[in-house]
Structure formats: structure tokens, C-alpha cells
Amino acid sequence: xxxxxxxxxxxxxxxxxxxxxxxxxxxxxxxxxxxxxxxxxxxxxxxxxxxxxxxxxxxxxxxxxxxxxxxxxxxxxxxxxxxxxxxxxxxxxxxxxxxxxxxxxxxxxxxxxxxxxxxxxxxxxxxxxxxxxxxxxxxxxxxxxxxxxxxxxxxxxxxxxxxxxxxxxxxxxxxxxxxxxxxxxxxxxxxxxxxxxxxxxxxxxxxxxxxxxxxxxxxxxxxxxxxxxxxxxxxxxxxxxxxxxxxxxxxxxxxxxxxxxxxxxxxxxxxxxxxxxxxxxxxxxxxxxxxxxxxxxxxxxxxxx
Numbered sequence: 001x002x003x004x005x006x007x008x009x010x011x012x013x014x015x016x017x018x019x020x021x022x023x024x025x026x027x028x029x030x031x032x033x034x035x036x037x038x039x040x041x042x043x044x045x046x047x048x049x050x051x052x053x054x055x056x057x058x059x060x061x062x063x064x065x066x067x068x069x070x071x072x073x074x075x076x077x078x079x080x081x082x083x084x085x086x087x088x089x090x091x092x093x094x095x096x097x098x099x100x101x102x103x104x105x106x107x108x109x110x111x112x113x114x115x116x117x118x119x120x121x122x123x124x125x126x127x128x129x130x131x132x133x134x135x136x137x138x139x140x141x142x143x144x145x146x147x148x149x150x151x152x153x154x155x156x157x158x159x160x161x162x163x164x165x166x167x168x169x170x171x172x173x174x175x176x177x178x179x180x181x182x183x184x185x186x187x188x189x190x191x192x193x194x195x196x197x198x199x200x201x202x203x204x205x206x207x208x209x210x211x212x213x214x215x216x217x218x219x220x221x222x223x224x225x226x227x228x229x230x231x232x233x234x235x236x237x238x239x240x241x242x243x244x245x246x247x248x249x250x251x252x253x254x255x256x257x258x259x260x261x262x263x264x265x266x267x268x269x270x271x272x273x274x275x276x277x278x279x280x281x282x283x284x285x286x287x288x289x290x291x292x293x294x295x296x297x298x299x300x301x302x303x304x305x
Contacts, residue, residue: 017071022078060260081124154187
């Protein structure tokens with residue numbers, strides 16, 4: 001049974017989430033040249049490849065749900081909402097037992113298309129409500145109005161919990177000035193190479209749960225090969241990934257993990273049978289080198305994200 005933590009609006013959130021991502025985002029077959037016949041062959045090849053990968057994608061999401069994950073972290077930007085719907089149906093798990101996340105994309109914010117986009121996502125996911133809804137990035141000049149539209153959808157009962165992603169303290173302070181509704185969650189990049197301690201402390205004081213993406217630093221060698229982590233892993237007979245996930249939990253961060261492998265999916269949630277000592281937590285905290293692996297929301301091009 002997946003453990004949970006209570007949000008500031010009373011709803012419970014599972015302590016570990018699965019992030020399935022997209023099926024073929026940014027990838028296509030272009031091996032048959034640019035002639036008319038070549039383009040047709042490329043199109044057919046891409047279609048066949050998509051069908052193959054879509055089946056594997058659905059299977060991996062079903063596997064995650066049946067393994068014990070209940071938090072599904074998703075975004076309209078990934079373009080696979082219909083596959084998520086099929087996976088939920090195939091899993092056999094009751095809808096009310098799942099915590100489904102979706103997001104407003106940057107382009108939807110820039111187009112001021114929040115409400116329409118939300119209902120399009122709801123339709124594709126074949127759901128009556130979203131458990132947790134956030135904007136993907138705080139698009140400068142747009143995210144405050146995006147938040148106010150999200151608040152309206154929340155008040156209308158289509159959303160159980162509202163939150164944000166990739167927000168610094170000043171972004172959240174701006175939202176608090178705009179609305180009486182406080183974000184329940186702030187999803188940001190967090191891992192031992194980039195611990196985000198000041199932001200996590202700020203969110204904690206505000207009653208905002210932090211979700212961590214890139215939670216295992218994309219298996220960065222600067223983390224995975226550290227002798228200190230290997231020693232801790234050997235002590236508990238766990239993998240380094242399990243140690244990092246446990247570190248997140250004890251720091252009151254909800255880690256979002258991506259894996260399509262059934263064995264690893266199970267391994268990644270088998271972290272509730274041990275507890276790191278205070279000294280071990282501090283040792284992992286000290287790994288921090290403020291190395292951001294993704295984008296800084298104060299210094300990025302939202303039009304290409």
C-alpha cells in the first residue's frame with residue numbers, strides 16, 4: 001500500500017509518483033530520403049513505430065499502477081493523454097484510488113487558451129475531474145492570469161488540488177497576492193546535486209508540498225558513482241536509486257520517478273522498510289553542488305519548452 005501525505009486543502013497525495021513522459025516526443029524515422037516515395041516510407045515507418053511504442057507505453061503505465069503507484073504525473077505537452085486513459089482502464093484500479101496529474105503547457109498559456117485546453121485534456125483522459133492540475137512553467141507575463149483561470153476551474157469542482165511547477169519563491173509570492181487560493185504543490189527539480197533547500201523550506205512554511213522531478217539526477221555520474229552513496233546502499237542492502245528516493249521522502253519531497261521496467265518500478269517504491277540516520281541524511285545533503293540539470297525559470301525561453 002502506497003503511503004500518502006495530506007495537502008493543505010485536505011486531499012491526500014501518494015508519496016511517490018510515476019512520470020511516464022511521452023511516447024515519441026522529438027523522435028521520428030527519416031531514413032528513406034526526401035523523395036515522394038521516401039517521404040511515404042518514412043511516414044509509414046513512423047506510424048508503425050508509434051503503434052509499437054504506444055503498446056509498450058500503455059503496458060508500462062499499467063505495470064506501474066498494478067505495482068502500486070497511484071500518482072500519475074502527466075502533461076498535455078507530452079501528447080499521449082489517450083494512452084494514459086487506456087492504461088487507467090486496463091489497470092482495473094478504481095478511478096478514485098488514483099491521483100492523476102496534468103498541466104497547462106507553455107504554448108497554451110501564451111495562447112491564453114487555459115480553459116479550452118483543460119477540457120480537451122479532460123476529454124482525452126476520459127475523466128470527470130483531475131486530481132492535481134498545475135502550469136508547466138511560470139511563463140513571464142502570463143502565469144498569473146493562467147493561475148486565476150485555474151482557480152475558477154478548481155472552484156467549479158473540476159480539479160481536486162491546484163499547484164504550480166518550476167516556481168521560485170517570488171513566483172509563488174506573486175500568486176498569493178493575486179488569489180486567496182494557495183498552491184498545494186510546487187513541482188521543481190530536486191536531487192542531491194541540487195537540493196533546493198531554501199525553496200523547500202519556504203514552501204514548507206507556506207504549507208506547500210514539494211514534488212521533485214529529475215529526482216535521481218538522470219543517473220549523473222557525479223552522483224551515482226559517489227563512494228559515500230555506495231556505502232550507504234551496501235549498509236541497507238538497497239540500490240543507490242533507492243537511497244536517493246528515501247532521502248527525498250525524509251526531506252518531505254514527493255519524488256517523481258520515470259521507469260518502464262517492471263522490476264525497477266517495484267524497486268523504486270520498495271523504500272518504506274528502512275530509514276536513513278540523521279548523519280546519513282546530512283551526508284547526502286552535503287553532496288549538493290547547485291547543479292541544475294534542467295532549465296532555470298528565471299532564465300529560459302518559454303516559447304521552445
